[in-house]
Amino acid sequence: MSEPIIQVKDLVKTYKSGDSELRALDGVSFSIDRGEFVAIMGPSGSGKSTTMNMLGCLDTPTEGTYILDGRDVSKLSGDDLAHVRNAALGFVFQGFNLLPRLSALDNVALPLVYARADSGERARRAERALDRVGLAPRMKHKPNQLSGGQQQRVAIARALVGEAPIILADEPTGNLDTKTSGEIMELLTEINGEGRTIVLVTHEPDIAEYSSRVLRFKDGRLVEDVRRAPKGRRAACSKS
Numbered sequence: 001m002s003e004p005i006i007q008v009k010d011l012v013k014t015y016k017s018g019d020s021e022l023r024a025l026d027g028v029s030f031s032i033d034r035g036e037f038v039a040i041m042g043p044s045g046s047g048k049s050t051t052m053n054m055l056g057c058l059d060t061p062t063e064g065t066y067i068l069d070g071r072d073v074s075k076l077s078g079d080d081l082a083h084v085r086n087a088a089l090g091f092v093f094q095g096f097n098l099l100p101r102l103s104a105l106d107n108v109a110l111p112l113v114y115a116r117a118d119s120g121e122r123a124r125r126a127e128r129a130l131d132r133v134g135l136a137p138r139m140k141h142k143p144n145q146l147s148g149g150q151q152q153r154v155a156i157a158r159a160l161v162g163e164a165p166i167i168l169a170d171e172p173t174g175n176l177d178t179k180t181s182g183e184i185m186e187l188l189t190e191i192n193g194e195g196r197t198i199v200l201v202t203h204e205p206d207i208a209e210y211s212s213r214v215l216r217f218k219d220g221r222l223v224e225d226v227r228r229a230p231k232g233r234r235a236a237c238s239k240s
Contacts, residue, residue, distance in 0.1 A: 004031035011064035042217030090159030094174035149180035
């Protein structure tokens with residue numbers, strides 16, 4: 001059996017404010033296998049966003065261990081964490097986080113600039129990623145010339161372009177209408193089916209239904225870990 005691509009053990013994160021201390025994570029442990037589609041849920045202040053920051057190497061734990069694709073990243077320096085992020089992780093955000101003055105193509109190619117790929121390689125890979133999300137005809141468009149759903153597809157292409165094995169999606173449908181949200185989730189489901197591990201933060205149960213597993217947080221603790229057939233697979237089974 002292969003080693004999980006994500007393993008966190010006894011994760012603790014505390015923040016100090018004057019004499020008081022906030023325990024945002026309180027001894028969280030779980031693992032995620034390569035190729036899983038996992039949703040993280042919980043109310044505001046539950047620890048789900050802090051967990052996502054840890055998984056994304058945007059912050060380090062106060063205590064505990066985080067093994068990412070076989071490497072202990074718990075105590076890495078900022079520069080080393082940045083290298084890990086670029087190599088192992090693709091990010092999709094609620095607000096798209098596209099640079100307004102750049103075309104879709106240049107936004108998608110941006111991670112490859114940091115990876116020091118040459119301009120020809122950047123263009124080829126960015127074009128391929130945009131084609132994968134159905135936006136090849138709009139690669140020269142700037143974000144303000146695209147709909148919200150199209151902007152999120154550009155963001156997904158940007159997450160794909162570095163060929164990272166893991167995509168972290170933080171409320172990726174939060175700014176989209178119901179129909180467009182469904183289209184984005186179908187796209188993420190297809191990408192997951194191609195072998196990428198997806199970890200999604202959402203507060204919407206209908207969005208979480210696309211995942212095959214839900215981690216539910218409360219008061220800084222993991223209180224529920226549920227596996228079930230995702231929405232698309234349940235629908236297919238009901239038709240057979």
